Amino acid sequence: AQTxxxxxxxxSVQEAETVTLSCTYDTSENNYYLFWYKQxxxxxxxxxxxxxxxxxxxxxxxxxxxxxxxxxxxxxxxxSDSQLGDTAMYFCAFMKGLNYGGATNKLxxxxxxxxxxxx
Amino acid sequence: EPEVTQTPSHQVTQMGQEVILRCVxxxxxxxxxxxxxxxxxxxxxxxxxxxxxxxxxSEIFDDQFSVExxxxxxxxxxxxxTKLEDSAMYFCATQGREGxxxxxxGPGTRLTVT
Numbered sequence: 635a636q637t638x639x640x641x642x643x644x645x646s647v648q649e650a651e652t653v654t655l656s657c658t659y660d661t662s663e664n665n666y667y668l669f670w671y672k673q674x675x676x677x678x679x680x681x682x683x684x685x686x687x688x689x690x691x692x693x694x695x696x697x698x699x700x701x702x703x704x705x706x707x708x709x710x711x712x713x714s715d716s717q718l719g720d721t722a723m724y725f726c727a728f729m730k731g732l733n734y735g736g737a738t739n740k741l742x743x744x745x746x747x748x749x750x751x752x753x
Numbered sequence: 754e755p756e757v758t759q760t761p762s763h764q765v766t767q768m769g770q771e772v773i774l775r776c777v778x779x780x781x782x783x784x785x786x787x788x789x790x791x792x793x794x795x796x797x798x799x800x801x802x803x804x805x806x807x808x809x810x811s812e813i814f815d816d817q818f819s820v821e822x823x824x825x826x827x828x829x830x831x832x833x834x835t836k837l838e839d840s841a842m843y844f845c846a847t848q849g850r851e852g853x854x855x856x857x858x859g860p861g862t863r864l865t866v867t
Contacts, residue, residue: 667854669855671858676860677790677842677860677861677863678858678860678861679796679844679846679858679861680858681855681856681857681858684854684855725795725796727796729854738784738786738801738802738803738808738809738848739801739854740786740798740801740809740811741786741788741796741798741846741856742798743795743796743797744795745794745795746795
């Protein structure tokens, strides 16, 4: 069974600085996807970034980037130029590779890291 | 930008009552999911649905739960006889065509069982 571990329950960063959130996972699969979701106080789940395991290049979305280390099963999220609106719970999530033919694949979430951006 | 919607945003019900949570997926999406999040805990998978049938379900999804897509638009989660421990945030998520793995979440329904 797959597991996702986020070892930092809470983190704090000053506005405009950079912060890195950690995530490790365990799987025997070779084809899978990793995601970071943001959950602000409204509790909406917002997709931040995704990474395909077969891609060596780290994904980047504006101020958000990941450091994907497949051998170490590590998938950290870096937020540059932190903004007050980045204050939220961040969840790392794992999905097995989608099987074509209609099979669905669930997301497996970590326990989350609560990030507070300080003014 | 298309989005997933859920109704109601908050539902309060008494133990033993039936509740139906509704989700309107993004229009061309084919795969549908329900997750739940007990306050302060992680998000847990309940059930997935494709082509009008359940594709996968978790241990949480027992006989008290059911899902359906009655009119080809709404995707519903029914809890037949609610328990106190069903109090949680319930999220619907939808996914587009094969090969696109992003799941887009609705804003959630907060269910409170008293």
